[in-house]
Amino acid sequence: MSLRSPRFAALAISILLLLTLPAWVGNPYYINIASQILFWAVVALALNVLVGYAGLVSLGHAGLFGMAGYTAGLLLQAGHGHLVADIAAIVATLLTSAIFAILSLRSTGIGFLMITLALGQILWGIAYRWASLTNGDNGVNITTRPEFLGINLANASAFYYATLVVFGLAVISMAVFVRSPFGASVRGTRDQARRMNALGYNVWLIRFMAFLISGFWTGVAGLLFVYYNQFISPQVMALQTSAEVLLMVISGGTGTLLGPVVGAAIVVIMKNVVSAYIERWNLVLGVIFVAIISFMPEGLVPGTARLWRYGWHRLTSRKPSAGDKPGDRAQ
Amino acid sequence: MNLWLTLAVNSIALGGLLFLLSAGFSLIFGLMRIPNLMHGSFFMLGAYFGVTFLDRGMNFWLAAIASGFAMALIGAMVERFFLKRLSGQELPQVLLTLGFSFIIADLCLLIWTGDPWQPTTPAHLRGAVQAAGMFFPIYRLVIVGVAVVIAIALWLMVDWTRLGAMIRAGVDDAPIARMVGIKVSQLFTLIFALGAALAAFGGVMGAPYLSVYPGLDAEMLPLALIVVILGGTGSLLGALVGSFLIGFLYNFGQALFPDLAYVILFLPMVLVLVLRPQGLFGKVVP
Structure with a gap:
């Protein structure tokens, strides 16, 4: 990871945020x-x-x-x-x-x-x-x-x-x-x-x-x-x-x-x-489990990104691209 | 002497209940390879259905059978609409059934509140029979009788009927079974529904004895797990022997070493895992 890469910047910012958290919270x-x-x-x-x-x-x-x-x-x-x-x-x-x-x-x-x-x-x-x-x-x-x-x-x-x-x-x-x-x-x-x-x-x-x-x-x-x-x-x-x-x-x-x-x-x-x-x-926890497994089997973070892309495609174009359908499993 | 006898009768009765619970678990786990973590929930929800029916004045046996049917329907729907899409994926199946078990537990708490429900033992099953100068409570004996009858019926079904042969074929080699015209996917739904129904039936049978309360599901699930690990997955005989073994250990453990009853339950599991990991009656899976 080079000093100028975006990942390094994100890491530096998160460390800084974590270190100063009590001050700004x-x-x-x-x-x-x-x-x-x-x-x-x-x-x-x-x-x-x-x-x-x-x-x-x-x-x-x-x-x-x-x-x-x-x-x-x-x-x-x-x-x-x-x-x-x-x-x-x-x-x-x-x-x-x-x-x-x-x-x-x-x-x-x-x-x-x-x-x-x-x-x-x-x-x-x-x-x-x-x-x-x-x-x-x-x-x-x-x-x-x-x-x-x-x-x-x-x-x-x-x-x-x-x-x-x-x-x-x-x-x-x-x-x-x-x-x-x-x-x-x-x-x-x-x-x-x-x-x-x-x-x-x-x-x-x-x-x-x-x-x-x-x-x-x-x-x-x-x-x-x-x-x-x-x-x-x-x-x-x-x-x-x-x-x-x-x-x-x-x-x-x-x-x-x-x-x-x-x-x-x-x-x-x-x-x-x-x-x-x-x-x-408990009910909410159970529903989250069932929803994740049924709709985002690859995990919340990548799954949300995929559903977001899918929704965006639907909004911007008539024909959604085949790779972004929700039924498409990332695994 | 009398104490030991009472303990033994209680142990056999608990063993019978555990068999009703774990037979379905063992079939689902052993035949379909689905780790069904909502099996304890089937038991608890079935028991709650049963006490509600009894509360409306329904006959005991009718209530137990009705609850079994209701649970079979729920089980079939879960299998059809959720688990079917995940066939072969163990982790998603685990998480899905775990999620459903949380939902069921919380809904039961919402509907039936946190207070325990204990229906009275039906009138014709009360009292005790006297044999050889000793008294045996009828209800406990009835539980054992029912468990043995169901064990024999299941064994006959799996080993001696056309349906059983189709199930075994579907498990051994699903693609070939499909090719010769067996509807494997419907069979699996049937097994799942049957497992759910047995658990619910066991729940109603156990209700006058264990009572029904929040957390019953989380208490029964590990017992079913231990029974199946002990007996070997997919083996009905293993489930039967394992159930009675655990029934005895649980009751005697609780009477003799109340603090350590849970640890004692776990000892035979350790022994079996170390000496015979496939379980007492399990087949070695290559």
Whole structure:
């Protein structure tokens, strides 16, 4: 990317906008929504490693997300320090991811999806039913956010910047991952698993490592989530959360670096706007899923562009060009 | 001793319900390769239909059958108008059925509110029979009886009738089956409708025992998944054995280790995945 290219300019402008966001937004409510978008974007990026690059669709990520949140929350409640709680949370999430990976990678395709779904639901069941440990439906409260380099994160803008730093690290690590030989081999296992195997690659190990990377960032985002809300309950680990994150990934476009980020912004903003007016977020979420699959199977961003072009053609010319019909699948 | 017996009877009854739920799931998943994540919703919506019919004073069996028919119609429409266009594309199918499950869950909450509905057990099925000095509640036995009858009927249909032969042919090699004049696409709609109807029927059968409440769908779906992973996809015998296994583990787990009942459910799944990934009665798919 050269310094004069439009992509570089767009990147520079977005970084500048993100860095100065608290100054031009002002209202803490909106700064908080920006923080939410950023940590959900981290989960979406993490899931995209599996969905987009490894071709493995997981519906169990809410379980991993909650694992990190609950481990940190319970340890903090037991009186441990932030550092101990955070490290333990990441270690616990990585171990859980490894178990998930070992079991679910017995299979690929639908089998993988079903197993991750079942495992995620079991973690939800533990959080919900093992009340003596997790306090059941009442959830876990934590009283304080950590201090970082002497800055107290209790304030909305301070928390935003902390989230932004984590988000930045996640994006950089994803960019490195995508360009690295390892990233190429992960894509290889997605497109030509047998050929990769014949070339001497250990397909299983590559997928396993991809799962761990995905689990790691999901855990980090889970920590941000629990610090942001200072509360976690089994509801976070329900299938609905996994589905929402999957929606973020596919709505932005799978297998792209910025797609999940855009998707996270769309879903979080939509959820906040819809919830402000009606109670039926689940209904809206379901309708969005059905509509995306039926009308824009390639993702919201490219799909909207295609429908827009199609509508524009219809307006400007009598005969729409054959390539722009809505029935034309981009895949 | 009595406690164990009660637990065993409850386990068998839950096993029967799980079979009604997972037989359809297993057929749809195993034969059509559609990961139907709205199967728990079929169960819950069917149960809500059933309690509504019962509330209007309909006969219990009539209500269960009517609910099954209503669900078959809904299932057939979903398959015909939405899933058919996505044949062979797993991810879109997953997302579509997931989307429908959210829509159904929210509509049920809207229509039937958040309070649980528990219809009374029909009068002629109340009470208990005495055998060998012990009492067995009739209703639980009826559930098991119905499940066994349906299991046998399904097995006869798939293995011994012309329709079953056509279904198996359509699954093994759809293009050739089409060439010899079998209408594969209609058959698949039929299977999907049948699966939906069985789940709804199971939902009504379970209503006096489990009650119907929001979130029932999300509780039943993983159970169906575990049963099918255990038994092997597409195998009716596997679904039957898996259902009773899970029925026992669930009830005994909840009685003995209430905190860990969910983890115990998951242990046989782990064992099967590690030792026999195709499931207890599954065929190895090349």
